[in-house]
Amino acid sequence: MTATTTAPHRPGGRVDFGRTVWVWRTGPLALRVDRRSVLVCAVLAAVTAVFGVLTLGSGSLPLTPAQVLSALFDPDADHRARLVVVNWRLPRLLFALVCGAALAISGAIFQSLTRNPLGSPDVIGFASGSYAGASVVMLLLGTADYLAVASGSLTGGAVTALLVYLLAYRGGLAPFRLIIVGIAVGAFLSSLTSMMLLSVSPQQAMLAATWGAGSLSGLGFAQLGPAAAVFAALLVCSGAVVRPLVHLEMGDDTAAALGVDAQRTRLLATVAGVALTALVTAAVGPIAFVALAAPQIAQRLTRSCTTLRIVPAALTGATLLVAADFVALRVDVPVGVVTVSVGGVYLAWLLARQYAGRRR
Template identity: 85%
Template structure:
């Protein structure tokens, strides 16, 4: 049985990787300047390719595509960690308030401190997410960290922070508010290799960290008593997973603004595709998130909307279906 599940996971990962590659080539080939797949591959791998084609593919379109892959994977991994922590498919960072904390921290830097510097906004996003996680953790802790209490407290804190961010937008000049609101919609446009390099390095580090913190979570899904019997420090494992999940969310928020529902939907889609008993499958979740965000950005570019608007539209329908499914399951 285990061998069959492993084979299925490998097959699903291979199909997802091929899907990301196909969507990537389609994204690089289409736009105001249309190219053939052969021209795209030549621009990527042939140093003697036409300079104009390389400019369009490598300098203009490739950074946006790579950002979509990184951000989609980061959000999906963060969602997988938090859904495992809370043992609830609704336990994603955008639902339980951590994404709102990152957004609020970045907004404070942009609107109150008047800085649009990439590193400053990234630092504000990380600090905001970390402080939110600490606040939720302290408010939800009662002789241990109950998953359901964590979700309820997180939703309440997230609602407060969303109101705080809205208040900030109303208290600054229209120009500042427009800049922050545009960034707050979640957009991959205007990004280059200058922003991509540090984001890729941070993502690689957090990817390794997520691989380490995900192992104890598999045991925690069996219950705290079973996990402790296996030598897992329950509270320490939860804290480590929370920090990594918050950092992944803050990375995306700092780079492109808040993008909703990828963290909510991607781990559940990956779990259903692999038929796994746990959401803590880092690679399938990451590939699913990358595929979903690359596909959403392809649509966003064609309808001239921020990608965050597209993911909200798709994710809203998914959330309604998920809630209806949970309600039907309880009645059944």
Template identity: 55%
Template structure:
């Protein structure tokens, strides 16, 4: 939405696809009979580069495993249906679902991180920090260990219920006349610590076999996932992502403050509830399938902001592609090091969090 005090000036329409300059940013104008849009050229270039990274690293990931393959064999299996059937089985049935799941998980976590960072107006307002990810993890742990329900549907339900209940508790405890992002983050950290303690208590109270199963899932891994989990997860992601598209326009308005948002026809309370539910749903989608993959939701929006030079962590295509690239690269590194992807993201994300906290402190000092 653009606000201007000057009267509109009639200009000749630019041809479709023509590039224009708006406040120093080159924009790509797209005009059709039913659609008109201005897309930053930098966002298009960044998205194209991220797609190249995802494809390149994804193809490389298809070569990693106990059954070693070279790039040529993988590419031949992809483009030639008459190639070695054993290689095609390894590529399409065993390894391709893992790469596609990495793309899906990264995109979902990045979008969730953008929603919560825009909602809290703070780069630390990530579901990893304010407890919603821990809540989803706790819900899955209870579903797996206490109720002995280990299918994807039950784990997804447990993650969603756990995340939503945690979000409700955090928002209720942090609400005091007005919503403070600092208070929300502090309360979220405290709730996360409590849920982490409850999770540990559950794990030490059950048999070693159940505890090991939950601990393996809790490391965050894409190794055992196939098309049986990918197809329903993709369907849920598409539905939630489409429902979250309007937030790309409304949440940046809410960042200006409740009074400004209300004056522009937005109901802040309803928008916060909608954004919270959709963000938790995206986190639950990933947590149920792959376990907790930490810090992608924290890092992806900030990296995207710097890549496209945006003033808000919200975004759609560049943000989702940034998260997808981070998880695809992390999973490839994890396979080379023989560790789960969650260990890689936790190690790198911890360093990123330390840098982010130092940068926040330096700006306030």
């Protein structure tokens, strides 16, 4: 292993990246990682683990951290504790990790795509499309089957993305136009969902509204397996568009000079981001503001010039959702209520900061 540092002159032809990086070389292969990003990821993983243990110990049967760890790793631990921790609570925690990471990656993609910190899927309407698709299945088709609701959510997200793309495309896909059209389409779909809720029985409306609050309750390993497999596939697809998107942040002309097809990259990035959002909405309902906040927090923690640091963003999203779920368990509300409450404050701060920056 060799390391390059921030020295102004690097003997031996080494490149000065402006910050300390670690480089691993094995034959013709080399891996370069930023030291600060590694340390941030390690701290985030530790914080997530702490909140995870606290979450596994929360509920109608409170358990101490020692009891939780014993139930997880000791086969001879108390049978009741192992049943509660491993069979009932662990799937919820794993869902929080997967969904938080998926939302953060989706937010990072759209914020890079639009070059705007407000360009997250829940702001530009794609989450509303997934919610509308799931609502059609529950309210109009009259079924709450997990696979049916998931299919409706995925279909709604895909159709919304296609509609926004077609309406925003004018000889190219301008980031600002994508945000404006997405907000308009999202508002229309939210109104459509509200109209459906008012046109059905109170029992059906309550079922859809409860699901629409975003909750990790009632999920088990049967639902976790397919969701994790889809997330792994989408993670690979998202990784493939990271480098072209970073090039696009420097402008279309620069990206074209580097061999990047701007419109094709934007289309693939949109598909990947929408699929990640729809995956989460299909599994647990709409979870707002994680996609908005996580990439920005990760960027500030790593001091990166781009939100497209996939691993730090994913770990930040997982940490935020696991922490929010811990709070939700303590106050007995759906996790989506917690993320909306905290995220609304964050959004107001972000808008105020953007406005103050423009006035300067």
